[in-house]
Amino acid sequence: MTIMQSFTELVHQRQQRESAKRNRPVETEVTKLDVRNLNFFYGEKQALFDVSMTVAERAVTAFIGPSGCGKSTFLRTLNRMNDIIEGTRHNGTVLLEGQEIYAPDVDVVALRKRVGMVFQKSTPFPKSIFDNVAYGPKVAGQRNHRALSEIVEQSLKRAALWDEVKDRLQDSALALSGGQQQRLCIARALATNPDVLLMDEPASALDPASTSRVEDLIFELKQNYTIVIVTHNMQQAARISDWTAFFYQGYLIEKDHTLKLFTTPKKKQTEDYITGRFG
Amino acid sequence: MSLANVASPLTPTKAGLRLQKQFSWARAREAGVRAMLLGCASLSLLTTLAIVYMFLTEAVYSVTPDTTAFLQDVSLWDFLTDTEWSPQFADKHFGILPLLCGTFVIAGIGSLIGLPIGLAAAIYLSEYAKPKFRRMMKPVLEVLAGIPSVVYGYFALVFVTPYVLRPIFQSMLGIDVDIFNAMSAGVVLGVMIIPTVCSLSEDALRAVPRGLREAGYALGSTKYDVSLKVVVPAAFSGIVASFLLAISRAIGETMAVCIAAGQMPRLSLNPFRSMETMTAYMVSASLGDTPAGTIEYKSLYAVGFTLFLITLGMNILANWVMNRFREVYE
Numbered sequence: 001m002t003i004m005q006s007f008t009e010l011v012h013q014r015q016q017r018e019s020a021k022r023n024r025p026v027e028t029e030v031t032k033l034d035v036r037n038l039n040f041f042y043g044e045k046q047a048l049f050d051v052s053m054t055v056a057e058r059a060v061t062a063f064i065g066p067s068g069c070g071k072s073t074f075l076r077t078l079n080r081m082n083d084i085i086e087g088t089r090h091n092g093t094v095l096l097e098g099q100e101i102y103a104p105d106v107d108v109v110a111l112r113k114r115v116g117m118v119f120q121k122s123t124p125f126p127k128s129i130f131d132n133v134a135y136g137p138k139v140a141g142q143r144n145h146r147a148l149s150e151i152v153e154q155s156l157k158r159a160a161l162w163d164e165v166k167d168r169l170q171d172s173a174l175a176l177s178g179g180q181q182q183r184l185c186i187a188r189a190l191a192t193n194p195d196v197l198l199m200d201e202p203a204s205a206l207d208p209a210s211t212s213r214v215e216d217l218i219f220e221l222k223q224n225y226t227i228v229i230v231t232h233n234m235q236q237a238a239r240i241s242d243w244t245a246f247f248y249q250g251y252l253i254e255k256d257h258t259l260k261l262f263t264t265p266k267k268k269q270t271e272d273y274i275t276g277r278f279g
Numbered sequence: 280m281s282l283a284n285v286a287s288p289l290t291p292t293k294a295g296l297r298l299q300k301q302f303s304w305a306r307a308r309e310a311g312v313r314a315m316l317l318g319c320a321s322l323s324l325l326t327t328l329a330i331v332y333m334f335l336t337e338a339v340y341s342v343t344p345d346t347t348a349f350l351q352d353v354s355l356w357d358f359l360t361d362t363e364w365s366p367q368f369a370d371k372h373f374g375i376l377p378l379l380c381g382t383f384v385i386a387g388i389g390s391l392i393g394l395p396i397g398l399a400a401a402i403y404l405s406e407y408a409k410p411k412f413r414r415m416m417k418p419v420l421e422v423l424a425g426i427p428s429v430v431y432g433y434f435a436l437v438f439v440t441p442y443v444l445r446p447i448f449q450s451m452l453g454i455d456v457d458i459f460n461a462m463s464a465g466v467v468l469g470v471m472i473i474p475t476v477c478s479l480s481e482d483a484l485r486a487v488p489r490g491l492r493e494a495g496y497a498l499g500s501t502k503y504d505v506s507l508k509v510v511v512p513a514a515f516s517g518i519v520a521s522f523l524l525a526i527s528r529a530i531g532e533t534m535a536v537c538i539a540a541g542q543m544p545r546l547s548l549n550p551f552r553s554m555e556t557m558t559a560y561m562v563s564a565s566l567g568d569t570p571a572g573t574i575e576y577k578s579l580y581a582v583g584f585t586l587f588l589i590t591l592g593m594n595i596l597a598n599w600v601m602n603r604f605r606e607v608y609e
Contacts, residue, residue, distance in 0.1 A: 136498040
């Protein structure tokens, strides 16, 4: 079996699972994020070159590419996470449902509540499980304990962690296993009730069993959320994503339906990368 | 299997190859360096042991038969409960309470001022300041830490009391402020511990991994939320340790409080009166003509030993807090 056939196999498996669940026609794609001609700089060094891309609502879009290709940087421009790094600048447009997120009157705190983020390394706060999940709603001003409890329960259930932790919500989050910590971070991101979830290699530090749980979770979450995921694992992109974008040296080389990108890539560089000829 | 049947594996197979130890200058130097380093490392330990031995023999129990230690002349009960300290008067009282009171009132005022300001400065430097400003402020803080404490003492006496405390408390509020008073000593003590708190707390705050801050921002936090609800709790152990070390320094501080607070042992909580701390007593007693072997002389050791136990306890507590509450970040 060639590499491309194996990717096809993975995509078909996902589509079979999906057709059983999907409650809307496959073809109605609504654009959630629309990025136009984005250039991005770390000081003098340009990291992204004229990237234009749309991200479909309630779908999984995966970014693949070799290390340093700009995929994480691009992901982080989508909720202005790069703002907190000194000496970065950009030009171009990023529209979230038609609104420019870099406009001067945009409240970046409000933006990040709508565009949540999960990081490669799980980053539980040194607090209890409950307080970790309740953090977002609390800083947003929610003080009512009953409302918080409900949000915590909902979020942990959505992140498929509730059954494992419901009896020890007051324990330190640092006592959880790596896979549980990552799902806790997903629950924590869900608790602010975002519409977009950005995931920066969320499973790269996890063992295969935990990875598979996180992938199942992403599959569930896309019913309600727009998910953008950076991964360096092409099998993972094929398993979970509807769309895949290939980045190389700061350029977006190609973005297409996952099946098309993996079976009939238009660009030579994409084909070389997915067949393992470089990267 | 008998040993005789086994060929010895150590039998040299080649002439001239010897693995046995022999004298060489390289190895001698190795051993010499090792001994020297061990000696340096042991020196501080030995000094501490010598100091403890001195305290014990002068204050608790004398090993030489014809002399007595402090606690053999004054009962421990009197030492801990008597409310007067007057070793230089005809009617001698040896109650440590007024000195403890002076020490803790002044260290308390210093802590109330120095700890919050030091922590706030650390949060500013670590979370808000631009790197350039931080690089500039660090040496400034170290200069503040390098000012001799006697200078702070005179600063309290000739500036803080007449130009800050008296106008506010005496002229406006009608509270009598002694020229030597605990408040001025506490204020300068607070300023003195700011660099300690700030520097150690800032190290602890900066050790919090960037990922935690990013996670906080990604959840829709403001800078204030991230600083106070994510970074400070994550650096809790280091901050508490910096507090305890600063308090320990405040308790042990000598010259500034000796000059600013005066030499009047007083069991009172009024910070505008003159007070005497343990350290100030030790200075004044050792300056006067206190012949060796007298009870006044021995009382120096009793007070010193008490101070030693308190600061030792604080440092042990600081260590314990560091280890108990430390979150290990990779």
